[in-house]
Amino acid sequence: MLQGKKIILGITGSIAAYKTAVLVRLLVKQGAEVKVIMTTAAKDFVTPLVLSTLSKNDVLSDIANNDSWANHVMLGRWADIMLIAPLSCNTLAKMANGLCDNLLMAVYLSATCPVVVAPAMDEDMWHHTSTKDNLKKLSSFSNHIIPVANGELASGLIGEGRMAEPENIVEWLDHFFLNKLELKGKKILVTAGPTYEALDPVRFIGNHSSGKMGIALAAEMQSRGANVTLVLGPSIITAPENIEVIKVKSASEMYEACISRFDKMDIAVMSAAVADYTPVNIASEKIKKNDDSFTIELTKTKDILKSLGEKKTDKQFLVGFALETNNEKAYALKKLQTKNADMIVLNSLNDIGAGFGHDTNKITIFDRGGKEYNFDTKSKQEVAKDIVNTIIKLLHA
The missing domain is CATH 3.40.50.1950 (Flavin prenyltransferase-like)
Structure with missing residues (x-):
């Protein structure tokens, strides 16, 4: 050992x-x-x-x-x-x-x-x-x-x-x-990074997610004995060895990767920053700058967390993430309920050192009963430990 x-x-x-x-x-x-x-x-x-x-x-x-x-x-x-x-x-x-x-x-x-x-x-x-x-x-x-x-x-x-x-x-x-191998034998699905929604062959709609938090979670779970599958959006961060990595770009690709694998999972942690909307039409060639204004018609992407919540059995544990800028607690608790998740990890962009691009993060966790768990600002590796420890605690509650 x-x-x-x-x-x-x-x-x-x-x-x-x-x-x-x-x-x-x-x-x-x-x-x-x-x-x-x-x-x-x-x-x-x-x-x-x-x-x-x-x-x-x-x-x-x-x-x-x-x-x-x-x-x-x-x-x-x-x-x-x-x-x-x-x-x-x-x-x-x-x-x-x-x-x-x-x-x-x-x-x-x-x-x-x-x-x-x-x-x-x-x-x-x-x-x-x-x-x-x-x-x-x-x-x-x-x-x-x-x-x-x-x-x-x-x-x-x-x-x-x-x-x-x-x-x-x-x-x-x-x-x-x-x-310490509390997750030995568990099959865990983790999503990480952003999604890129193509406008044309060279442009996309995206966000600033680096994937650091999700990759840290996958690494921590793997170190605790879990068999981890990481669905990773575009990211320059390298995932640890011995973790199955499914690379995707768009929200639809991430949705399909998660839906097709969820039935075999014991735990799913949806930490990726998935686009809420995607262009209705994708131009086959580069869009030229001809007019002073440009309108893009968008449509909602499929809600991965909600879809998994609808499929979830009593033997599965589902974790969602909420990144908010106002009314943080209220939105996180609403997401916990409407998505049928077992746990929500809240990030507030109002907290210093939290959110995209940082090596640190500050989180608040809410369980299914609405109980609140608060944590200080820490490195994302230490935050991953806090999240995994809370999952294990709730699994054995």
Whole structure:
């Protein structure tokens, strides 16, 4: 389950740090890409040279080194998971209180991925009230804690506080990623991008949609184990591998692609910006600029979301998108009802960083009962996670 996973391994000052050489080797052997960050104290127990050799990556320790700078923000966004093993009592206290005095803490506070820790300390330290309070705080921040083992400690005592063995940590990670495949076996249809409605061989009516949001959704669902089919309008964004991509141009082509595949789908997410109208007549040759004015007769396109809503069974889950500029909530709730959708994702062009062309988005989700879920402005990859998490939550409600 670790094949292709990106793992940040944080190592702190504990005698258990000597085990990290074995841990790195096991992670790499399973196909993970490992980047190691060490505190200064950790170097007293295991050398960066050993870890860089085993991980095949430079070991990072300092925020700045001569003329180079370790970009802690990008490191925190790069990983699929951040593992701190061993977690010393000192670093635990820093994490619980948001201190940031080294690169490891800077990456931790910047991390957008799940964080898991494997504590290691002597028994009396482990049972101290402040340690227990700090662990509770860490858990309240949605961090994961691998239980300590009971055994021989560096002090010579026998008791709790021993770091989990590398094999057990790898097994924990395997189970974690396996359980994250909440959509395994699900067939999901996603639409993305704009549609282009031809006027003549060279001109069209379109919109500014880039397809970034829909492609991010398809990628997130695929990472959760789903079998994804992406119906993609004209876009320069490349879809991830292992996703079936059906390229279309017009609203009618997108309609046919969706209608013909919907019956076999468990979930459909209609995030494309489909044209509401299309020209009645398409000129066979380029239209010449002869007159001062030019009139185009338009007709409504087929409503893909509504058509799918009419076909939808009780075993299927349908998601629509609403991009609005005024009376946003009212229009989104009306769309939810009239289209027979199970969930509507609302974008307001009045929100900074939302809508077409941005790398960020700000959404509000409404479920079938009208319950509202609000989210802050985030990258479209993080927004995709919020949308998928909400779908999964509603599926199991």
